[in-house]
Amino acid sequence: AGVATSAFNGMIMIDGFATFMSVIFLLSGLAGIAVAYDYLRRSGIERGEYYVLLLFSIVGMMLMAAAADLIMVFLALELLSIPLYVLAGIAVPRPDSEEAALKYFLLGAFASGFFLYGTALVYGATGSTALTEIVSATSSGSVNLSFLVIGAGLILVGLGFKVAVVPFHMWTPDVYQGAPSSVTAFMAVGAKAAGFAALLRIFVLAFPSLAMDMTPVLWALAAFTMVIGNVIAIAQKNIKRMLAYSSIAHAGYIMMALVPYGQGDVASDTVASALFYLLAYMLTSFAARGSR
Numbered sequence: 001a002g003v004a005t006s007a008f009n010g011m012i013m014i015d016g017f018a019t020f021m022s023v024i025f026l027l028s029g030l031a032g033i034a035v036a037y038d039y040l041r042r043s044g045i046e047r048g049e050y051y052v053l054l055l056f057s058i059v060g061m062m063l064m065a066a067a068a069d070l071i072m073v074f075l076a077l078e079l080l081s082i083p084l085y086v087l088a089g090i091a092v093p094r095p096d097s098e099e100a101a102l103k104y105f106l107l108g109a110f111a112s113g114f115f116l117y118g119t120a121l122v123y124g125a126t127g128s129t130a131l132t133e134i135v136s137a138t139s140s141g142s143v144n145l146s147f148l149v150i151g152a153g154l155i156l157v158g159l160g161f162k163v164a165v166v167p168f169h170m171w172t173p174d175v176y177q178g179a180p181s182s183v184t185a186f187m188a189v190g191a192k193a194a195g196f197a198a199l200l201r202i203f204v205l206a207f208p209s210l211a212m213d214m215t216p217v218l219w220a221l222a223a224f225t226m227v228i229g230n231v232i233a234i235a236q237k238n239i240k241r242m243l244a245y246s247s248i249a250h251a252g253y254i255m256m257a258l259v260p261y262g263q264g265d266v267a268s269d270t271v272a273s274a275l276f277y278l279l280a281y282m283l284t285s286f287a288a289r290g291s292r
Helices: 016-043 049-066 070-088 095-126 131-140 145-163 171-178 181-206 208-234 239-258 264-289
Strands: 005-007 012-014
Touching (some): 016 049, 016 181, 095 131, 145 181, 181 208
16 A cells, blocks of 8 residues: 655556565565574584675565566566575585576576566567556557567566476476575575566556466466475475475465456455465465474
């Protein structure tokens, strides 16, 4: 609620949504630092740059939740991701940590490529990357609808990697297992919440007219993610891999909030439910992972 204010020539919008998500990111950061302080010392990998990288990643998450332009979403995505690539490999002597960092970096770059290509197609279809101008161009009927649908799909794929929905979840178990537990806890909460913040912001603001095309894709992704994440989690013998698949299943639950995004009468309620779920997920996730 409250009055929305803009910055950076309208590329950032500070409203109730951005403020609530920023609180989640800040709480995640505090919990991440609390979990890391003792864990890093016990593991012999305590480094001062850990906390600087964590703060840079939090800034990227906050910018992503407030972004009102696809270019700003991409910049925020990179700002939150690059520090996490380094943090995943911060336990340098451990081969599994190095492997986790490399896998996360390669698939993160792959996801960024999908997002950028989708942004280019949306710009080609509408002539703008600003979310409000995209919906205005779509409403006027002066857009290339095929380019717009494909672009929205590629943006969904790019962010789908970040939030780890099926079938873009392949990196998650290996990275979560190899990264230090404190990094895994922060990554599972912060990066996922930021990805969903971007998805909710982009689809609700920019693509409501594409609901007819995108809704079947969204519910299929949600259904497969919920089922596959939970079923495979049962068979895991490593606790970090089990929690990774649990995180994937949670992504499916949150994805359900996106399914009716084009229905104006219920869209605000589904966004509110997603925000509440993200807050509860943050608390329970740190409780589960912070005990290791």
